[in-house]
Structures are given as C-alpha cells and as structure tokens.
Amino acid sequence: DAGITQSPRYKITETGRQVTLMCHQTWSHSYMFWYRQDLGHGLRLIYYSAAADITDKGEVPDGYVVSRSKTENFPLTLESATRSQTSVYFCASRGLSGELFFGEGSRLTVL
C-alpha cells in the first residue's frame, strides 16, 4: 500500500543499546523528517533529509544518527540509548505543496 510506514511500532530497550527505527515511504518524496513527541514539548525535529545522501540536523539531533542511501528509506539510529530518549518518534515525508505526511509513530521505551 502507498504511504509512509514505520517499524517497529513499539520497542523496549535498555540504556546503552543501539536502536534503529525504520521509515519507508512509497511516494518518492524528496524531503523526509524525523520528529520526537513528548508531553509538554510537542513535535520537535531531530533530523531531516532533502534527498538521498543529504541530511541535516534539526532542533534536537544529539544522540541520533540518520542515513538516506535510498529516497524511500530514512532510518533513525540511537547509537547508545538513554532514558531521556524514551519518546514517540514520527517519521514524515513532504508533499508537493509543503504539507507533511506522518507515519503512525514508533513508541520507544529506554529502561
């Protein structure tokens, strides 16, 4: 089905472990984004990508790494997870008018 999908939807991990959240879109949108959503902070931009092999930091990039080897995929990696990274993570791609289309989210708990 067309759209934007995230996996896993739920993940529990331990402090210090590496975690990768996957994001896949079928529209061939150039721009893709990763946000985290926390109570009291709304949606905060972690990283974004303008095209394959082009990525840039957002508002809260520390502790995260991204890559974009293919237009349709934009994985987000937590190299050494910390409790403060417990959050809901949303991937999005940008349509032609500028609107963002979001995935269903990945809920990450770091113990």
Place this chain on the structure above:
Amino acid sequence: GESVGLHLPTLSVQEGDNSIINCAYSNSASDYFIWYKQESGKGPQFIIDIRSNMDKRQGQRVTVLLNKTVKHLSLQIAATQPGDSAVYFCAVLGGYNKLIFGAGTRLAVHP
C-alpha cells in the same frame, strides 16, 4: 528563534457546537500554514492548509482563518462531533523549509 504558540491547551465543547482553536506565530515572513489533527496513538493527520496570500480557506466542516496583521491563525470546526476529539496542531513553514509545530490543543467533545 521562530515560535508557534496556542492560546489554550484544552478546549471542551458540546456535540453540535462550533469549535475554534487558535494559534499565534512569530515570523511575519511565514507564508504557509497547516492544521493537523492527532488522535490517540496515531500520527498527525493533515486537515487543511492556507498560504499567506489568502485570509480564509474552507474545507469540509473546517475553516482556517489567517490574520497576518496580528500573526494569528485559527481553525473553526462546524457542528463538532465526537470523532473530532483529538489534539490539534498548527504548523508554520519556517526557515530551511522546515515546519514548526505548536504545542497542540486538546479538543474534548461532550455529548
């Protein structure tokens, strides 16, 4: 830096009444604005957008009003239904083509 704020964190309305959710932004150069709806456990969903060359745009049961003079955006929902219960975010296109989101307003619809 650029910011987007919402006037009320929670709005309670009776089923059938009209709802108005407000949003203020800081950058007078902003030219694209979007309203999103987020239901519990789901990603934000695009509702309606408006560009700065307009002051009003209507969709199905929703109207967005833009007042550039006071940098204010509002979302009006006509005949509010229980299915409208959600958190509503305004978003403003900021620098580097990134959307900046407000903190969100929770709309609670009572029978």
